[in-house]
Amino acid sequence: MKAGLYFVDGGIACAEGAIYAGCRFFAGYPITPATSIVEQMALRLPQVKGYYVQMEDELASMAAIIGASWSGGKTMTATSGPGFSLMQENLGYAYLTETPVVVVDAQRSGPSTGQATMPGQQDVMQARYGTHGDIAPIAFCPWSVQEMFDFTIHAFNYAEKFRTPTLVMADGEICYMREPLTIPKSSAFPVLNRNRFTKSHPRPEEIFLRYEMPRFGDGHNLLVTGSAHRPNGVRDYTPTFHRATIEWIFKKSQQAGQALFEEKLDLEASHLDSAESVVVSFGAAARPAYHAVQTAQKNGVNVGFVRLKTLWPFPEAHLKALLKDIQRIFVVEMNMGMMVHEVARIACQADVISIPKVAGEVHDAKEILKAVMEADAV
Amino acid sequence: MNKSENKLGKPQEYYRERYLRNLPTAFCAGCGNGTILNCFVRAVDALIQDKQLQHQNLLSVSGIGCSAWIPSPHFKGDTLHTTHGRAIAFATGAKIMNPKLQVTVFTGDGDGAAIGGNHLIHAARRNIPMTVILVNNLNYGMTGGQSAPTTPLHVQTSTYPKNPETPFDLSQLMLGAGATYVARWTTYYVNEIVDTLKEAMIHPGFSFIEIISQCPTYAARFLTEFQTSLTPKEQEQFRRQPGAWMLKALKGKKTGVANGHPRYQITLQEKPIDLGVFKQERRPTLIDYLQGLWNNKGDA
Ligand SMILES: Cc1ncc(C[n+]2csc(CCOP(=O)(O)OP(=O)(O)O)c2C)c(N)n1
Ligand code: SF4
Numbered sequence A: 001m002k003a004g005l006y007f008v009d010g011g012i013a014c015a016e017g018a019i020y021a022g023c024r025f026f027a028g029y030p031i032t033p034a035t036s037i038v039e040q041m042a043l044r045l046p047q048v049k050g051y052y053v054q055m056e057d058e059l060a061s062m063a064a065i066i067g068a069s070w071s072g073g074k075t076m077t078a079t080s081g082p083g084f085s086l087m088q089e090n091l092g093y094a095y096l097t098e099t100p101v102v103v104v105d106a107q108r109s110g111p112s113t114g115q116a117t118m119p120g121q122q123d124v125m126q127a128r129y130g131t132h133g134d135i136a137p138i139a140f141c142p143w144s145v146q147e148m149f150d151f152t153i154h155a156f157n158y159a160e161k162f163r164t165p166t167l168v169m170a171d172g173e174i175c176y177m178r179e180p181l182t183i184p185k186s187s188a189f190p191v192l193n194r195n196r197f198t199k200s201h202p203r204p205e206e207i208f209l210r211y212e213m214p215r216f217g218d219g220h221n222l223l224v225t226g227s228a229h230r231p232n233g234v235r236d237y238t239p240t241f242h243r244a245t246i247e248w249i250f251k252k253s254q255q256a257g258q259a260l261f262e263e264k265l266d267l268e269a270s271h272l273d274s275a276e277s278v279v280v281s282f283g284a285a286a287r288p289a290y291h292a293v294q295t296a297q298k299n300g301v302n303v304g305f306v307r308l309k310t311l312w313p314f315p316e317a318h319l320k321a322l323l324k325d326i327q328r329i330f331v332v333e334m335n336m337g338m339m340v341h342e343v344a345r346i347a348c349q350a351d352v353i354s355i356p357k358v359a360g361e362v363h364d365a366k367e368i369l370k371a372v373m374e375a376d377a378v
Numbered sequence B: 001m002n003k004s005e006n007k008l009g010k011p012q013e014y015y016r017e018r019y020l021r022n023l024p025t026a027f028c029a030g031c032g033n034g035t036i037l038n039c040f041v042r043a044v045d046a047l048i049q050d051k052q053l054q055h056q057n058l059l060s061v062s063g064i065g066c067s068a069w070i071p072s073p074h075f076k077g078d079t080l081h082t083t084h085g086r087a088i089a090f091a092t093g094a095k096i097m098n099p100k101l102q103v104t105v106f107t108g109d110g111d112g113a114a115i116g117g118n119h120l121i122h123a124a125r126r127n128i129p130m131t132v133i134l135v136n137n138l139n140y141g142m143t144g145g146q147s148a149p150t151t152p153l154h155v156q157t158s159t160y161p162k163n164p165e166t167p168f169d170l171s172q173l174m175l176g177a178g179a180t181y182v183a184r185w186t187t188y189y190v191n192e193i194v195d196t197l198k199e200a201m202i203h204p205g206f207s208f209i210e211i212i213s214q215c216p217t218y219a220a221r222f223l224t225e226f227q228t229s230l231t232p233k234e235q236e237q238f239r240r241q242p243g244a245w246m247l248k249a250l251k252g253k254k255t256g257v258a259n260g261h262p263r264y265q266i267t268l269q270e271k272p273i274d275l276g277v278f279k280q281e282r283r284p285t286l287i288d289y290l291q292g293l294w295n296n297k298g299d300a
C-alpha cells in the first residue's frame, strides 16, 4: 500500500510491513489468527513480483522459506500455535545454517487445538526453547497495529543484519484488532538489505560464522547442512567446530540484544520515578496493564510500567537496572506464568507476583488494578 | 581405449576433478549410492557439454538417510542437505525464488515416501520443476535396516520378524499424483539411468526417477527368494559380496519399449516390478502460474 494513514487489522499491518521490508517470498498454511496475514501476502506479493506459495503444511512452509532465502530472497511465514509447533524442527535448521527468515506466530490459546482462534501468549517459551538443541532467538512482541508493521520490518532487519531467523511473537488479539496504521514513504523507515557475500573475504571458502549470506546459483559450490560443520560447510562432528558454531549463534544474539537496547527496541518504561511497584507486561496483555497503571496513578498509587518489546534475547541488564529499587513486580501475561520466571530471575529483592490469564481472554484492566491496589494496601 | 575409460564416456579422473569434492565416501562397500552418483555426474556433464545446463545453476537438495549423502558432500555444486523428509519442501522454495536453478532432490524411500510422502505428492501435483531421484533401497538403511514403506511383504527386518505391510509402488503413486515425468530403474541399468536423467533434468515440470538400489548391509539379508534360486556355491558368494550379487537380482528381462526407452521387469520377491519410462507429459508449472499473476498490476 502507498504511504499514508489506514485503518486496518494487525494482520494486514504485518503483511504490509513485510512487503515494505522487501519480503518477496511467503510460504504458508492457513490458520487463524494468522489468516489475514496469509491472505494479504497472497494478494500483495504478485503486485511486487513476489511469490506466495500455499504449502501442504507448516513443516513445508518453514522448509520452503529457508530454501528461498538461500536462493537470495527475503522470506517469511506466518502461523499460530499448532503450526509453530510443526515448524520447530526446521526452525532449528535455520538457526544452525544461519539462514535469515522471519516467522510470525499469531499466538492463540492452547495447548493443542485449544480455543482455536482465541488469543493467548502461551508460545513465548516455545519461541525460546521450542526446537531441540541450543539456540538463541530474537523475538519481537508487538502490542499495536502500528507495531505489527514496524516490528515486522525490524524482524527483517535483524534477520539480515545477524544472518539468523527472527520471530514476531504476535497474538490473536493484535491480529484481529483494527487501529490506525501509518505507512511511511518508501525509505523513510530504514530497511537493511542482505550482507552480500563476496569472494574477497579473507577466508573466501568459509560460508558460515560470518554475516554475509551467500546464495545459490552464484558458482560458490555451497555446502549447506543441518549437520555440525566446519565454516566451509563440510560436515564435521569434531567438538571444536560445533562449539564454535553454537558460540557464534549465542554471540550474535548477544550483539542483537545490545543493538536492540541502543535502538530502544528492547523495552519501554514509564511512571518509574519514585515507583515502589512496577507492572511488567508485553503484547496484548500490556494494553489493559498500561490502563491499570494509569488508573492506579490517578488514584495516587505510585506504580510504574515496563513493556517488553522484545522477549528474546530477554533484556535482562536493562530491566535489572530499572527494577533495582522496586519492592513489588507484577507480571501480566496471557498464560499461566511464563515470562514471570525470567523476571523473577533478575529481580533482586522484590516480590514477584504473577497475574496470569488463560482461556482465550485478555485481562480486564480492573483485575490488574485490583491486584496492584490490594498489594499496595498491605 | 584408455585404461581408466569406461563404457560411460570419459576417464574417471575427468568426472572426479570437475564434479566431485575430494572427500572420503561413507557408503558401505558395494552400496548402490556410488553408482547413482556416477550416473548423475555423467548426465550432468552431458547436459553441460550440450549447453543445456550451467554448472553454477545446479542445486542438489537432500533429506536425511544414506541416499541423502549422495550429493552432500560429494557433488561439487550447490547442495542443501536438509531435515528428514523435507528436502522437496526446501527445494520448492529454492526453485521458485530462483527459477534459473536446476534443482535435483535426492531422497530415500523412508525420506521421500514415509516421513516426506506428503511433500512428494504435492510437489508432483503442483508440477514444480525439479527432478526427484528417489533411492529405493527397500529399507531404512541409515538407521539399521528397519521396515520402510517399500519393504517387501513378509521379509524379516530389524523391526518386524515378518514385515506385515504391503510395499508402496512409488512410480504408481507419482503417476496418480500428477508427476509429468515418471521413470523407474534399478542400479543395474546405469545407461538407462543416465539417459533418463538427461531428459528429466531439462524436463519443464516435475520429474520423478525411482532407482531401486542395493543396500548390501541390510536389505541383502531379506532377499531370501533370490538367494534360494542360487546354487550353494553362489549363495556362499552372495554372503561374501552381497552388493555385487544383489545387482544380479536387480537385473531383469526385457519386456518391450515405451516412451523411447526399453522396458524391463524384475522379480525381487513374489511380485514382478516394471522398469522403464512410464510418462512424459507437459502441463503448466506452478511457477508459470505465479509469474502469470504479476501482470495484474495493483498499487505497489
Ligand atoms: C525427524 C527424524 N526422525 C527420524 C530420524 C532418524 N533417521 C535418520 S535416517 C532415517 C531413515 C532413512 O531411510 P531412507 O530415507 O530410506 O534412507 P536410506 O538410509 O535407506 O538411504 C531415519 C529414520 C531423523 N533423522 N529425523
Ligand atoms: S546402510 Fe545400506 S544404503 Fe546405507 S550406505 Fe550401507 S549399504 Fe548403502
Ligand SMILES: [Mg+2]
Residues within 6 Å of the ligand: B065, B108, B109, B110, B135, B136, B137, B138, B139, B140, B141, B148
Ligand atoms: Mg531407504
